[in-house]
Structures are given as C-alpha cells and as structure tokens.
Amino acid sequence: xxxxxxxxxxxxxxxxxxxxxxxxxxxxxxxxxxxxxxxxxxxxxxxxxxxxxxxxxxxxxxxxxxxxxxxxxxxxxxxxxxxxxxxxxxxxxxxxxxxxxxxxxxxxxxxxxxxxxxxxxxxxxxxxxxxxxxxxxxxxxxxxxxxxxxxxxxxxxxxxxxxxxxxxxxxxxxxxxxxxxxxxxxxxxxxxxxxxxxxxxxxxxxxxxxxxxxxxxxxxxxxxxxxxxxxxxxxxxxxxxxxxxxxxxxxxxxxxxxxxxxxxxxxxxxxxxxxxxxxxxxxxxxxxxxxxxxxxxxxxxxxxxxxxxxxxxxxxxxxxxxxxxxxxxxxxxxxxxxxxxxxxxxxxxxxxxxxxxxxxxxxxxxxxxxxxxxxxxxxxxxxxxxxxxxxxxxxxxxxxxxxxxxxxxxxxxxxxxxxxxxxxxxxxxxxxxxxxxxxxxxxxxxxxxxxxxxxxxx
Numbered sequence: 001x002x003x004x005x006x007x008x009x010x011x012x013x014x015x016x017x018x019x020x021x022x023x024x025x026x027x028x029x030x031x032x033x034x035x036x037x038x039x040x041x042x043x044x045x046x047x048x049x050x051x052x053x054x055x056x057x058x059x060x061x062x063x064x065x066x067x068x069x070x071x072x073x074x075x076x077x078x079x080x081x082x083x084x085x086x087x088x089x090x091x092x093x094x095x096x097x098x099x100x101x102x103x104x105x106x107x108x109x110x111x112x113x114x115x116x117x118x119x120x121x122x123x124x125x126x127x128x129x130x131x132x133x134x135x136x137x138x139x140x141x142x143x144x145x146x147x148x149x150x151x152x153x154x155x156x157x158x159x160x161x162x163x164x165x166x167x168x169x170x171x172x173x174x175x176x177x178x179x180x181x182x183x184x185x186x187x188x189x190x191x192x193x194x195x196x197x198x199x200x201x202x203x204x205x206x207x208x209x210x211x212x213x214x215x216x217x218x219x220x221x222x223x224x225x226x227x228x229x230x231x232x233x234x235x236x237x238x239x240x241x242x243x244x245x246x247x248x249x250x251x252x253x254x255x256x257x258x259x260x261x262x263x264x265x266x267x268x269x270x271x272x273x274x275x276x277x278x279x280x281x282x283x284x285x286x287x288x289x290x291x292x293x294x295x296x297x298x299x300x301x302x303x304x305x306x307x308x309x310x311x312x313x314x315x316x317x318x319x320x321x322x323x324x325x326x327x328x329x330x331x332x333x334x335x336x337x338x339x340x341x342x343x344x345x346x347x348x349x350x351x352x353x354x355x356x357x358x359x360x361x362x363x364x365x366x367x368x369x370x371x372x373x374x375x376x377x378x379x380x381x382x383x384x385x386x387x388x389x390x391x392x393x394x395x396x397x398x399x400x401x402x403x404x405x406x407x408x409x410x411x412x413x414x415x416x417x418x419x420x421x422x423x424x425x426x427x428x429x430x431x432x433x434x435x436x437x438x439x440x441x442x443x444x445x446x447x448x449x450x451x452x453x454x455x456x457x458x
Contacts, residue, residue: 007043008086008105009112010036011050015082018055018355025055025355033227041226053093054085056180056354059154061085064092064136069125079113080122087126091133099130145169149176155357159347166398171443175396178442179351184211184221185228186446187239188247188277190312191218192284194238202232214445215424216247218281237312242277245348245439245449246341249390250281252419252437252451253337258388259289262336266290269335269382271324271342271375274301276308278339283314293331295322324375331382337390340379342372344393344400348448351441369399373407380412385458388417392451396440401450402432408454417455 014028021028029051033044054061062073065084073081083106090102103126110119129136141148146164150157153176163172189196196212200220203210208231213219220239225231233239259266266286270279273294283292294317296302305319322328324340345365346356376391383389391408393400409416416435420428423437426445432438436452 007039007047008050008109011047011054011086012079012082012109012113014047014051015054015086016078019078019082022359024353024359025051026353045226049094050086050089052354054082054089057089057093057154058085058358059156060151061088061154063138063151064088064129065125067136068128068132069121071121077115077118079115080110080118083109083122084125087122088129091126091130099133103127103130149173153177153180155179155350158362159357159360162397166396167440171440174442175440175448176442179354179357181351182223183351184223185225185241186213186243187220187222188216188242188281189218189220190238190240190284192287193236193313194233196220199233199238202238206232213244213247215244215427216251219244219247235311240277240280240308240312242281243349243447243449245444245446245451246277246392246394247281248423248437248449249278249339249341249392249451250285252422252453253282253339253388253390254417254422254453255282255286255290255337258336259286266336267334267384268292268337268339269331270294270339271322271379272296272340273319274304276305278341279305279317280308280312280314282337282339283309283317284312286316288316290316292317293335294319295324297321297323324378325371327378327381333382333384335382336384336387338379338382338388339390339392340376341390341392342375344368344372344395345397347395347397348439348441348450349394352447365397365399369404372400372404376404376408377412380408380414380456383456385456387456389414389454389456390451391454392449394447394449396438396448396450401438401452402436405436405452405454413457414454415457417453419451419453 010032014032017028018025065073087102087106090097091099103123106126107119107123110122139147139151146157146160149160155176163175189199200210208225209223211221213221255266268282268290273279274296279292279294294305299321302319302321309317345360345368350356379389418434423431430437430439430444439446439449441448
C-alpha cells in the first residue's frame with residue numbers, strides 16, 4: 001500500500017489553514033491540488049478524501065475525541081486536534097488504511113511539528129479509539145434527538161432544530177443524511193457545440209460513469225471523476241459544471257415562449273452572475289436571439305464569467321462589474337427577464353460544500369434576508385412591464401425564500417407567475433405554491449434550491 005505519509009502532511013496543512021483563516025476547505029484544497037498537480041492520482045484522491053471527510057464529519061469526530069480523551073477537542077492545540085480528527089477519520093471511514101498505520105502516521109506528524117512531548121498522548125487516544133471503535137456510545141436518540149442528529153450527521157444543533165421545525169423530523173433526517181452521500185458531479189451539455197449523446201460517448205470512452213439527468217435534457221451525471229479540467233470536452237467548452245436545480249431556471253423562465261411572441265432579441269439581465277452558469281445557459285439556448293447583460297460585484301468574479309464564456313464559445317453576453325445594491329438608471333425597464341440568483345446561507349448545498357454548516361450563523365442569516373430584499377428592490381426596477389423576474393437561492397430556509405417572495409409581492413407591482421406546467425412531474429410535490437419551487441436535498445434528486453417567478457404588472 002502507498003504510505004501516503006507526505007500526503008497526510010499536506011492534508012494537515014490544508015485543514016489548519018482553513019481553521020486559522022476561517023476559509024472554505026474547497027478553496028484551500030484546490031490551491032494545494034493545483035500546487036501539487038503532478039502528484040499521483042491515488043495520492044490526489046487520498047488527499048481530497050481525507051480533507052473533505054475530516055471536514056464533513058468534524059462534529060462526530062470531536063464527539064469521539066471528547067469521549068476518549070481527558071483533554072476535550074476544543075482545549076487541544078490546533079495541530080493536535082486536527083491530527084486526532086485525521087487519525088479517527090481514517091480508522092472509522094477509510095477501509096484501505098490499517099488502524100496501526102493511522103496511529104503511527106499521526107504520531108510522526110506530531111513529532112514533525114515539534115510537539116514530540118504530546119506524541120504519547122496522541123498515540124494513546126488513537127489506540128484506545130481503535131480498540132473500541134465498534135463500541136463507541138453515541139447520543140441516545142430517545143433522550144436527546146437534537147444531540148443525536150447533530151452528532152450522527154455532523155451538523156450544528158441549531159440547524160437541526162431549524163430543520164425539524166421547518167420540515168418535520170422525517171424530512172429533516174432525509175435532508176441531513178443526504179449531506180453525507182458522495183454527490184455525483186452534474187454537468188450541463190453545451191448543445192451549441194455538441195449533443196448529450198456525443199458527449200456521453202466521449203466520457204464513457206474515458207472510463208467515466210455517465211447517467212442522464214433526472215429533470216433536464218441537457219444534464220449528465222458523472223461519477224468517478226478526479227480532476228474535472230482533465231475530462232474530455234472540458235477545454236473544448238462542451239460542458240459546464242452545473243446542478244440540475246439551477247438549470248431549471250431556463251425552462252421555468254418561459255424565455256423560449258417569449259421569443260416566439262417577439263420580433264427582436266430578448267433582453268436578459270443576470271445581476272449576480274458569477275461563475276456564469278445561468279447566463280451561459282440562457283446564452284447557449286437563445287444564441288443570437290438574446291442580448292444578455294451579466295454582472296457581478298468584483299473583477300475577480302467577472303473574470304470567472306468571461307473565462308467560462310470564452311471556453312463555452314458564446315458571444316451574446318456582455319459582462320461588467322456592478323454592485324446589485326446600486327440602482328442603474330440605464331437598465332430601468334430594460335429587461336424581458338431579470339435573473340436574481342442571490343447571496344444566501346447555502347443550506348441547500350451542504351452536501352457539496354460541507355463546511356457551509358460551520359460558517360453560517362443565525363445572525364448571518366438575518367443579514368442575508370435584508371441583503372436579498374435590498375437587491376430585489378433594485379431588480380424590480382429593471383423589468384419591463386409584462387416581463388419576468390426570477391428569484392432563486394441555493395438555500396432551504398423559508399425566511400430567505402417563501403417569506404422574501406411574499407414580502408416582494410406585497411411591496412412591488414408584481415404577481416406570482418404560475419410555473420406548474422413547466423415543473424417536471426417528479427418535482428410537482430416540491431412546489432411551495434403556484435409560482436415557486438422549493439427543492440429539498442435528499443428528497444429531490446438535486447441540490448436544495450428555491451426558484452420563484454414573478455411577472456411585472458402592465
């Protein structure tokens with residue numbers, strides 16, 4: 001077996017950086033993978049699995065540390081706490097790693113970091129857990145269900161409480177358990193260049209497992225992908241990484257039908273467009289029949305949009321740096337369709353970005369609700385009478401979704417526009433009401449995502 005010794009050190013660096021700088025693990029991991037892009041494929045996979053796994057199961061791992069160590073996880077030095085988490089994760093979840101190797105490599109790491117005096121402590125805790133791993137006593141569901149769900153699914157208790165109050169216990173557990181599945185990678189076929197059949201064959205020939213999407217004809221689901229940019233078709237712009245939930249915006253928008261009733265190109269304004277999933281989807285579908293204005297708040301974000309437009313070989317999108325909170329008179333009543341996919345708490349995509357659950361707080365959610373309302377207030381001005389405003393988020397929090405939609409309709413000259421006929425049959429039971437769709441992870445076969453469609457009164 002490959003020792004993976006140096007890879008464990010890289011994993012430790014990534015995990016310590018995320019904790020020290022309070023950044024998302026994906027950013028730190030991608031930076032490391034880019035710097036070490038010539039690592040063997042098995043080492044890259046080991047590094048990703050270890051870093052993401054320790055992050056995903058952090059609450060459970062700390063609970064186990066607290067059960068077997070005299071020094072609680074919170075009181076340990078960051079290096080020691082992280083090395084213990086890594087050791088326990090390998091023993092509990094990585095079948096290819098013998099317990100002894102997990103312990104020995106943890107001790108080596110501690111010594112390498114100049115903490116030899118604590119090597120015995122780490123060794124003792126990990127060996128004790130290794131001997132007892134089949135007999136760990138977890139919280140009793142009957143005595144404290146909040147604690148039980150929090151530890152078993154590694155989600156903070158306050159989020160567990162919210163989910164049960166919003167959706168009931170059965171649905172809440174389905175959502176929580178969905179976060180721990182290995183998510184498939186969903187891609188949107190760029191049908192302005194290729195077809196789903198051609199791309200499917202090309203990927204299958206490269207030993208990628210490919211399945212058709214659940215709801216969208218442009219969607220393919222991939223498993224067994226290690227490095228997306230090396231997939232055949234990526235550099236040629238034949239696909240874009242995008243979940244089916246946000247692909248639905250195009251079909252629910254009614255853009256195709258609008259175009260049939262119009263002589264000139266559609267005007268589409270995407271207010272928070274980075275990295276470009278939605279605006280490039282509209283561009284690919286409408287081609288020369290649309291003028292698309294894609295905006296975001298910083299050059300870093302707009303550069304990402306431009307990069308994706310270029311790769312996808314699309315030409316009908318203008319990109320600019322713009323703050324969605326600042327009114328733009330030049331776009332007043334300009335757009336047939338405004339896409340307002342707004343900053344949110346991200347509770348719908350924890351399965352893909354598993355440290356969101358540690359970053360979001362009750363206070364942040366309140367701030368986001370207000371931010372969304374302020375952006376919606378501006379967005380309302382850009383739609384032509386009879387035009388459409390699409391409001392979407394990747395969260396499942398009613399305050400950011402249903403409540404904000406109701407607030408919007410009570411303050412602006414809009415009405416809810418029925419999407420029932422455009423929603424796939426399998427998602428009809430996820431409709432919040434006639435004009436909105438609340439997809440729940442673990443229940444829908446996609447991310448947790450909210451879409452509401454409003455039409456401006458004439």
